[in-house]
Amino acid sequence: MMLIPCPFCGPRNESEFAYGGPVKPDRPDPNAVTDAQWVDYLMQVPNPLGPVHERWHHARGCGVWLTIWRDTRTHDITEAPDA
Amino acid sequence: MQDYSLLSLLRHGLNKHQGWTRAWRAPPLKPRYEVVIIGAGGHGLATAYYLAKEHGITDVAVLERGWLGGGNIARNTVTIRSNYMRDASIPFYVKSVELYEGLTKALNFNMMHSKRSMVDVVQTWGKMRELRRRQLVMDIYGSTYQPISTEEVRRRIPALTGGGPDARLPILGGMVHTDAAVNRHDAVAWGYARAADAMGVEIQQQTPVLSLIRGPDGKIEGVETNRGTVRAGKVVVAVSGHTTTITETAGLRLPLRTMNLTAFVSEPVKPLVDVIVNCPDSGFYFSQSDKGEMVIGGAPDPGQSFRRDIKQNVFEDTVTAMLSLFPSFKRLKLMRQWGGHLDIAQDASPIMDETDIPGLFVTAGWWGGYKAIPAGGLTLAHLVATGRPHPLMADFTLKRFRHLDYVMETGTTTAR
Ligand SMILES: Cc1cc2nc3c(=O)[nH]c(=O)nc-3n(C[C@H](O)[C@H](O)[C@H](O)COP(=O)(O)OP(=O)(O)OC[C@H]3O[C@@H](n4cnc5c(N)ncnc54)[C@H](O)[C@@H]3O)c2cc1C
Ligand SMILES: [Zn+2]
Numbered sequence: 001m002m003l004i005p006c007p008f009c010g011p012r013n014e015s016e017f018a019y020g021g022p023v024k025p026d027r028p029d030p031n032a033v034t035d036a037q038w039v040d041y042l043m044q045v046p047n048p049l050g051p052v053h054e055r056w057h058h059a060r061g062c063g064v065w066l067t068i069w070r071d072t073r074t075h076d077i078t079e080a081p082d083a
Numbered sequence: 084m085q086d087y088s089l090l091s092l093l094r095h096g097l098n099k100h101q102g103w104t105r106a107w108r109a110p111p112l113k114p115r116y117e118v119v120i121i122g123a124g125g126h127g128l129a130t131a132y133y134l135a136k137e138h139g140i141t142d143v144a145v146l147e148r149g150w151l152g153g154g155n156i157a158r159n160t161v162t163i164r165s166n167y168m169r170d171a172s173i174p175f176y177v178k179s180v181e182l183y184e185g186l187t188k189a190l191n192f193n194m195m196h197s198k199r200s201m202v203d204v205v206q207t208w209g210k211m212r213e214l215r216r217r218q219l220v221m222d223i224y225g226s227t228y229q230p231i232s233t234e235e236v237r238r239r240i241p242a243l244t245g246g247g248p249d250a251r252l253p254i255l256g257g258m259v260h261t262d263a264a265v266n267r268h269d270a271v272a273w274g275y276a277r278a279a280d281a282m283g284v285e286i287q288q289q290t291p292v293l294s295l296i297r298g299p300d301g302k303i304e305g306v307e308t309n310r311g312t313v314r315a316g317k318v319v320v321a322v323s324g325h326t327t328t329i330t331e332t333a334g335l336r337l338p339l340r341t342m343n344l345t346a347f348v349s350e351p352v353k354p355l356v357d358v359i360v361n362c363p364d365s366g367f368y369f370s371q372s373d374k375g376e377m378v379i380g381g382a383p384d385p386g387q388s389f390r391r392d393i394k395q396n397v398f399e400d401t402v403t404a405m406l407s408l409f410p411s412f413k414r415l416k417l418m419r420q421w422g423g424h425l426d427i428a429q430d431a432s433p434i435m436d437e438t439d440i441p442g443l444f445v446t447a448g449w450w451g452g453y454k455a456i457p458a459g460g461l462t463l464a465h466l467v468a469t470g471r472p473h474p475l476m477a478d479f480t481l482k483r484f485r486h487l488d489y490v491m492e493t494g495t496t497t498a499r
Contacts, residue, residue, distance in 0.1 A: 001395045015396040019385030022340075036485075043338035043429065043484050045387075047327040052387055072341070072389045 005080040008062045020055030022046065023067055051078050084281035087191050106273060107151075107280035112287055112310050116144045118467060119306055119315040121292045121329060123147035125156040125268075125453060126446045127321035128275035129460020130467070131284045137461070138468035141283035144315075146308060148291035152272025155323050156453065158391070158423035160346050160380045162359055162370065163454040164201055164263040166221055166228045171478035171490045172432065173224045175458050178475055180262050182457030192274030194266045195373065199358055201263035202231075202239055204408065206252035206364035214258050214363075227262040242355055245408040252364055254408075263359050265370055271456060294332035295443065303333075303442035317467055319444045324389070324424035326447040335438055338484050339426040339447055343388035344380070345397060347420035349412075351375030365404040377415065379405065384422075393420045425450055430489035435463050436472075436481045445481075 003011040022045045030038055046052060051069045058064050069079035085091070085104055095102050118134060120127045123145045134140040145151075163183055165176035187194045205211045214230075221228040236257035237243055246254035276286055290308050295318065298304040305314035320329050324341050351374045361368040369379040381401030384394055398420060406413055428434060428448040433455065435446045446463050449455060462473035472480070478490050 013396065014385075014394070015400075022387070039485055039487070042487070044336055045338075045340055047340050047387060047426070049328055049389055054386060070386065072387050075388070075390065075394075 002075050002077075004056055004058075004066075004068065005077065006058050006061060006064060007066060007081050008064055009058065012058065012061055016058060016060040018057040018059040020057050020065065023053040023055055049073055084191065084277065087193070106277040107286055109288070110285050112290065112308075112313065113144070113285075114312065115305075115314040116285075117142035117315065118317045118319065119143075119313055120145045120319040120321055121306065122154070122320070122322040123151035123272075123276065123286055123288065124154040124321060124323055125152075125271055125275070125456035126323070126449065126459050126463070127319070128152075128272060128279060128286075129456050130319060130321060130446065130463045131286075131460075132275045132279040132282075133461045133464035134468060135279055135282035135284055137464060140464075140468055143279075143284045144313065145279075145284065145286045146290045146292055146306065146313070147286065147288045150288050151276050151286055152269060155423040155425060155449075156268050156272050156456075158346070158421055159268060159453045160368070160370070160378050161265045161268050161453060162201070162263065162368070162451070163265065164260055164359075165224075165454075166201075166217060166260045166262075168217055168220060168492055169432075169490050170220075170223075172492055173221065175462070175475045175479075176454060177224055177262075178461075179455050179458035180264070182461065183264065183266065183454075186266075186271070186274065186457060190274035190278045192270050192277065194270045194274065196264060196266040197373070198262075198264040199370070200239075201260040201359040201361055202236060203258040203260070204236055204240075204243065204246070204360065204362045204365075205255050205257055206246060206362070208255065210364050211255055218258065228258060228260045231257045231259050233257070239358055240356060240360055242409055242411060243360070245406075245410055250407065252407075265359065265372075268453065271453075275456075275460070292329060295329065295440075297333055297440060301440065303440050317442050317444065319446065319463070319467060321446045323447070323449055323452065324426050326426050326445060330438070330443075330445065333440055333443070335440055335443070337434070337438075337445065337447065337481070338428055339434075340387050341389055341424050341426045342386075343384040343390050343422045343424050344450075345384070345393035345420065345422035346378065346380045347393065347398065347401075348372070348379065348418050349377040349415040350418055352377075352415065362404070362408060365408060367401045367404050369405070376418070377412070389424050391422045391424060393422050425452070429484070431492045432490040433459070433476075433479045434481055435459065435466065435476050435479045437466065437470075438481060 462476035465473035
């Protein structure tokens with residue numbers, strides 16, 4: 001079981017959360033970047049053997065969106081959101 | 084290659100089975116090969132086999148971190164089918180199913196191939212519409228995917244007693260895919276390995292690749308392993324799940340994420356279900372193995388993962404969903420559970436292409452890639468040998484991401 005620390009509700013079972021995908025850089029202005037940079041923004045996600053930065057939605061809880069750093073090898077949450 | 088047949092079994096039996104020779108060699112590692120394949124899973128071994136068989140290229144080493152056939156090919160639920168959605172995909176998977184059907188003969192290795200249909204149990208109208216659309220597409224390629232009524236679904240799967248009119252999601256009907264089959268995963272790995280070895284391919288186990296080596300001109304030059312440097316003008320990455328880990332050692336980023344998919348099996352019971360049962364709305368699928376075990380799969384973990392176990396809540400969700408349709412399974416004891424990490428591209432289609440690094444090929448994005456092993460090996464070998472894509476895989480390029488020209492596929496099985 002993975003417990004995700006919600007800043008509002010405390011540590012809660014992952015089953016209460018919806019996965020929101022990896023944190024992406026801010027959306028660039030498509031007209032201000034090259035095609036290659038734009039495609040890169042759309043396609044590339046870090047896929048590390050180690051911590052990933054990702055978003056979760058406490059959908060079946062308080063409804064807050066939060067970001068954590070989670071280790072892809074262990075599911076350990078290495079960095080929790082500020083309470 | 085020593086022949087496996089009833090006759091050879093009898094002959095060796097007279098000799099107390101002392102005369103069998105090893106199925107493949109363990110030759111010393113050479114410093115250079117024409118082609119190096121990283122990963123002795125289904126795709127790596129099949130690629131090596133077809134390179135030798137179809138193109139006469141036998142100066143090939145398959146470098147495997149662990150033991151051959153110990154990766155996802157050993158961890159999957161062996162569902163073989165061709166009911167895909169896109170013109171770019173369907174003929175590829177149809178070819179793969181066809182090659183699987185002839186594989187026992189081609190490799191002289193019993194694949195225990197069991198063609199048995201897959202029945203989709205449909206419980207929402209949205210899914211029904213999606214699968215009917217899939218049927219219309221499939222009609223162009225031989226009509227192996229057809230609708231059936233709820234009564235027919237229940238007739239074909241007597242153990243399906245849930246999902247009645249009072250259920251939260253009553254069964255609305257079903258689909259049958261007559262091409263679907265299961266077979267024996269170890270035989271696929273061992274059969275390709277043995278036949279490739281017999282033609283001169285070297286399978287080097289316990290040889291993890293640590294990094295890729297590029298020359299001053301940027302071209303691939305070989306790989307660094309725990310046993311030293313191995314040079315080759317052509318390197319194929321066939322490491323399922325670890326593709327980006329390998330390519331990033333040469334500074335190559337690929338649009339892939341690695342996810343964990345899991346399965347579990349029950350104790351063996353008497354023959355009860357003779358089709359592959361797929362319940363996409365409830366989120367599980369299963370088939371009964373020759374031993375009698377129910378082999379059950381559910382949805383992937385959310386989020387990227389390089390773990391190979393199953394999360395408690397994924398397991399509970401799958402079991403709960405299964406019991407709602409198969410209440411009698413409550414009495415089944417579950418024996419083993421496991422997971423495997425697979426990489427997946429945005430559009431859920433594979434990538435089989437030469438990369439921006441000349442001489443470096445990848446075969447990746449194999450989400451449901453067991454069914455694709457024969458066609459994947461055949462077509463990739465063609466690309467590696469000739470430099471031109473095989474027509475069946477011509478759309479599974481890396482370029483498609485650059486041009487936002489996806490080959491969108493979504494699983495028929497579990498949610499993605
Ligand atoms: C639970 C589960 C159920 C599945 N069910 C199905 C199904 O029903 N139908 C279907 O079609 N597909 C299914 N799949 C998917 C299928 O198993 C994979 O797509 C397919 O096996 C991947 O190709 P492969 O056989 O080449 O991979 P693998 O067998 O994983 O081969 C890759 C090999 O590369 C090796 N390797 C990794 N890194 C290195 C390195 N650095 N150096 C050297 N070697 C390395 C690994 O040890 C491994 O042996 C399932 C997968 C899972 C996990
Ligand atoms: Zn909360």
